[in-house]
Amino acid sequence: MKDLYAVIGDPIAHSMSPIMHNHLFQFYGVDAHYHAFKVETENLKAAINGFKAIGIAGFNVTVPHKMKIIPFLDEIDPLAREIGAVNTVVNRDGKFIGYNTDGSGYLKGLSSVYDIQKDLSVLLIGAGGAARGIYFTMAQSGVEHIDITNRTVEKAEQLIEECPYAVQSNAVPLKEAEADLSQYDLVIQTTSIGMSPYMDRSPISLQNLCSNAFVSDIIYNPLTTKILHQAKEKGAKIQNGLDMFVFQGALAFEKWTGIFPDTDRMKNTVLTQLGGIQC
Structure with a gap:
């Protein structure tokens, strides 16, 4: 059997x-x-x-x-x-x-296309299970600055408080994160927003995204989500969740x-x- x-x-x-x-x-x-x-x-x-x-x-x-x-x-x-x-x-x-293989799997996938430096300024979108794995693993690897934005700011604050590794982090409201998006080198989208069949949705506006930023979305179906389409239009490099x-x-x-x-x-x-x- x-x-x-x-x-x-x-x-x-x-x-x-x-x-x-x-x-x-x-x-x-x-x-x-x-x-x-x-x-x-x-x-x-x-x-x-x-x-x-x-x-x-x-x-x-x-x-x-x-x-x-x-x-x-x-x-x-x-x-x-x-x-x-x-x-x-x-x-x-x-x-x-x-x-939990999410964090280590994400880092292996990201490092295959992006040079992960300790002095990166990172914005993590979401505070759920996948976000926890990625956040803790990146902090453990030595990335020094990882802010978290989430629809419910209290969940982002809780995630930061529970991280056992030394990392500089702020819980940022969505509107504030959108306004200050130009300060981030790497934006990581960890929510289910934009996943099939709800492909017309995006968790955040990328109006202020820098063209030299890198945007990573952990969704792989569709291969190019709305947020990745928007990032590409801004001239940023992108990676889906595959x-x-x-x-x-x-x-x-x-x-x-x-x-x-x-x-x-x-x-x-x-x-x-x-x-x-x-x-």
């Missing part, structure tokens, strides 16, 4: 994880299948209990469950506990152990199987399915 792996979230229909991981299972000769499950928040505990009952081998966690899932797991990896969010779960001898998606998925696959997969193969699989090219 095949091992079962999964991804849970709401929404989930847009996810390319099943196509990417099932291709890897086939390529590496792993007898397993990966499936996407839509799980609403009120059903999260029941879903985890169901996964344990059927002996699922491992699963990924996406919006909006990355923080909410923690109480329902048996163990949490120390880094994931510091971040306060889980995106990968491994079934080890019947125990569900939570990890690199982060591939590298966090590769790290998860390694935790499940012991194999670190070919990331170029993974990227090509997703691009073929999306019918596009990397922006």
Whole structure:
């Protein structure tokens, strides 16, 4: 019988994880299948209990469950506990152990196209689970100045307070961030705003963005979100979420199987399915 792996979230229909991981299972000769499950928040505990009952081998966690899932797991990896969010779960001898590969996956993807310097001035948009992973990992790597803007400023303030690493950060209201956008070298969009099927939305106005800035959006479907279109029109360099998606998925696959997969193969699989090219 095949091992079962999964991804849970709401929404989930847009996810390319099943196509990417099932291709890897086939390529590496792993007898397993990966499936996407839509799980609403009120059903999260029941879903985890169901996964344990059927002996699922491992699963990924996406919006909006990355923080909410923690109480329902048996163990949490120390880094994931510091971040306060889980995106990968491994079934080890019947125990569900939570990890976070978002931050390290994002940094690996970003560094493949952008020179990450410690003296960068960074604006992080959002304060959810993905933002926590990216913020903590960038702070741990030595980036000195990372401001956070969020619809609810209190959540940004809380995220800054909970960061265990030395970093200069301010919680900035959205309107203030828009007005002062020219001071940032790197803008990182971590919310679900602009994700398929709501592709006409953008979390922030880029009117004051500098042309020499770099704008990164963790969304990969669509490949070019509205905020990336706007950044490109301003002359800025851009990156979508495909690199982060591939590298966090590769790290998860390694935790499940012991194999670190070919990331170029993974990227090509997703691009073929999306019918596009990397922006």
